[in-house]
Ligand SMILES: Nc1nc2c(ncn2[C@@H]2O[C@H](COP(=O)(O)OP(=O)(O)OP(=O)(O)O)[C@@H](O)[C@H]2O)c(=O)[nH]1
């Protein structure tokens with residue numbers, strides 16, 4: 219009897235173990251694969267092959283799924299991250315395929331779910347070489363050899379086109395329009411670029427123009443248009459940018475006259491002259507002439523001069539001696555004539571020089587003294603009432 | 606020559622003192638200029654000193670030199686509280702008296718103050734006592750300004766109590782000016798003050814000048830003291846300046862006693878105890894006979910009248926100073942002050958009662974949290 223019981227228990231145990239095992243075989247498992255085009259996954263009788271990537275952007279990959287010994291053989295578009303059940307899906311003994319990632323137009327990541335009793339999923343790498351996509355990609359640039367210039371300056375414009383894609387670019391055309399009114403086009407315009415460019419190939423063209431009007435200018439983009447081998451039209455443009463055209467460079471002389479102070483009749487004084495070129499170009503053949511009004515009573519020695527050149531932003535200083543002969547007020551005027559570019563130019567400067575009667579040299583101090591005394595007095599009184 | 610000390614105490618006193626300095630600089634708009642060039646021209650040796658607990662009141666002055674402004678430091682001012690004011694004076698007595706002593710010896714002192722503020726009305730009685738103690742022969746006259754009646758019960762109460770103290774001290778007398786009475790001169794308070802202050806200034810300067818002059822008919826400090834000692838020892842002043850249209854000296858005397866020209870509402874014929882009439886002008890206008898007759902006529906009703914005549918170029922000017930035997934207006938102020946204080950007291954009781962009633966609601970309750 220006891221044996222019977224042991225046996226019964228043993229049988230029950232075995233059955234229980236069996237039950238666990240059989241439910242084990244029902245377990246759904248999954249496996250992830252990275253597939254290139256042409257690669258295939260085999261699970262039992264099922265085969266799934268990656269045919270093409272329809273769109274990386276929209277997340278669409280095409281796979282062909284078939285089953286050995288069954289009419290099932292269809293190509294389906296798989297949407298990224300959505301599960302696709304074949305033969306009812308993994309739960310019903312079929313398989314479930316999900317595209318979990320699309321890396322580029324050649325490869326994806328796929329998850330396959332299936333019941334373990336179907337066997338193990340395996341990947342078959344395709345022997346076919348990976349097709350190289352035929353995608354030309356042209357980039358275009360336009361550059362000036364300087365971004366600041368003056369009216370009259372020449373500027374060299376370089377247009378470069380480069381194919382950074384994987385296919386040949388055909389029927390290349392550039393459009394560098396409209397011609398800018400601030401320039402006159404001297405040579406090489408419109409720029410010519412090769413008709414076709416192989417992947418990695420590049421071409422450039424240069425043209426020269428000259429600035430005719432001052433101002434800050436926005437240089438528009440240059441556009442390049444081309445087709446790929448399948449006649450798909452494409453285009454690309456450069457970045458627009460700003461340049462500054464300064465007014466034409468000219469010399470400009472500023473004359474400063476600085477007398478050493480009032481001169482006593484019969485005495486001497488100095489007149490310091492400074493000529494500074496505040497322009498952008500050299501002043502050449504500078505000639506300085508002087509005039510004193512009224513003409514007699516004051517004499518200047520060494521005031522007139524000729525100079526070959528005053529370069530831009532430079533200064534020439536010299537001083538002249540003044541001899542006071544007669545009391546009075548005099549105007550000393552200097553006229554500098556010079557050459558700037560093609561034009562002749564003139565600048566003038568003026569200063570008052572006083573020649574005083576010797577005896578009254580400090581006469582002007584007389585009224586100041588009482589004023590100072592009065593102000594000091596008033597201030598003292600003000601302080602007295604300030605609380 | 607007389608040595609005169611003029612003390613302006615509290616804001617009101619300070620400002621009247623400033624008006625006196627302004628008058629001494631020539632008065633009017635020109636004085637703001639002349640203060641930069643001239644010295645104030647006083648008839649005698651006059652020292653002025655403005656005393657206050659409020660530094661801002663002192664800063665406001667324009668014609669008083671900085672060294673003549675004395676700030677008595679008291680932490681928060683005195684806020685119209687006369688008890689605080691008295692304490693502040695006692696705390697700073699030596700400093701204040703030292704400042705006065707520096708200015709030398711004096712025969713005559715004017716203490717100018719409002720009766721109703723805190724500082725001036727509480728300092729002045731104490732200050733007068735100190736002056737009397739420090740200068741043996743000094744004559745002290747208080748110039749006391751009565752408040753506008755609508756200025757509130759505290760001012761009225763201050764006026765009542767400070768007037769009593771001022772009458773108790775040993776000063777020779779009080780000259781009253783009444784803001785309420787004088788306010789008819791202007792619609793706005795600021796210009797009314799200016800007008801009142803310059804009226805007081807003009808009269809005081811004229812008085813000092815007369816006391817210190819060679820007079821045709823003599824009045825001097827002694828006479829002035831006698832006048833101030835009369836009646837209640839409370840008096841006021843009138844002033845009149847004749848012009849070319851009517852240079853009559855008789856009319857000028859009469860006009861100087863008319864209510865419009867007085868600083869305090871009084872009726873000379875009924876109220877006056879003693880009087881002093883000082884007349885100034887060119888000799889041709891001063892008919893001594895006419896003057897004597899007019900003064901005699903006055904004496905008949907107004908008690909003893911002193912007269913002084915000063916010969917000085919110009920149309921007649923007359924200053925009248927008189928003390929009163931009775932002061933009904935002052936009595937009215939006391940009545941009003943008493944009423945106001947009574948009201949105040951009742952109001953306080955009522956408020957207290959109301960609060961007590963309110964507290965009754967929570968009498969048996971404990972705070973619950
Ligand atoms: N006539 C005249 N009265 C003035 C003047 N200023 C103030 N009062 C009057 O003076 C009284 C107030 O007293 P104040 O002198 O201002 O007070 P105080 O003595 O400075 O005292 P606290 O300010 O309380 O410390 C009020 O009745 C005012 O009407 C003024 O310039 N002229």
Ligand SMILES: [Mg+2]
Nearest residue numbers: 615616659662
């Ligand atoms: Mg004040």
